[in-house]
Amino acid sequence: MKTLTTIYQRLLDHYGSRGWWPAETPFEVVIGAILTQNTNWSNVEKAITNLRHEEALSLETILKLSTEQLEKLIYPSGFFRQKSERLKWFCAHLQEHYQGNLDSWLQQDLDQVRSELLSLKGIGPETADAILLYAGQRLSFVVDAYTGRLFSRLGLLTGKEKYAQIRSMFMNELEPNVQLYAEYHAQIVIHCKECCRKNRAAKIVHYRISVLTLE
């Protein structure tokens, strides 16, 4: 039995399917992926609610809004100056090179799209992979801080691996299935949040709850 698959099954059995990403459209996934950088999702929700209320969850509106207006709407998500720029840069690129058609961009050659995403200021590996996987339904595993901490705690990582190494570990072992990748990342986040909620002070220790104990 493959270890990563076993852990996934135990998480899924325990928490149930989460059906990530929490967004109504692929474009909204992009917005959320940028806004959630180093930020609690509850704060992102406030920002997205503001954007939705102003009908600003579209490429056209975000490009049309002034920087000050956009900053004000996304203010609750923190780092609002950086993030407003990042949103505008992304939208400008999408408009200029793909006439605003997100899907036509994301369905191109995977390595090429990923490199192009990473070339944009403010789009790092995690944000790029979240966009590829959840907005584009492309086979690109998302690694976040939780992933490193949890799998280090489980003894499958040392804690010194870089992003690319962790991503490769998952992509080499898991079957190539977009829904599996999507659900696995969701399960990791849900599990780690739950562990933090139960005991913030000792979150590392509590990552290894009974459902994950490997026999």
Next chain:
DNA sequence: GTCCAGGGCCTAC
């Protein structure tokens, strides 16, 4: 009051 969240960039060594 303190800690930290579903990162990423820039600058020093």
Next chain:
DNA sequence: GTAGGCCATGGA
């Protein structure tokens, strides 16, 4: 190539 500082709000 990498460690450290910086960005900012809001909930626990």
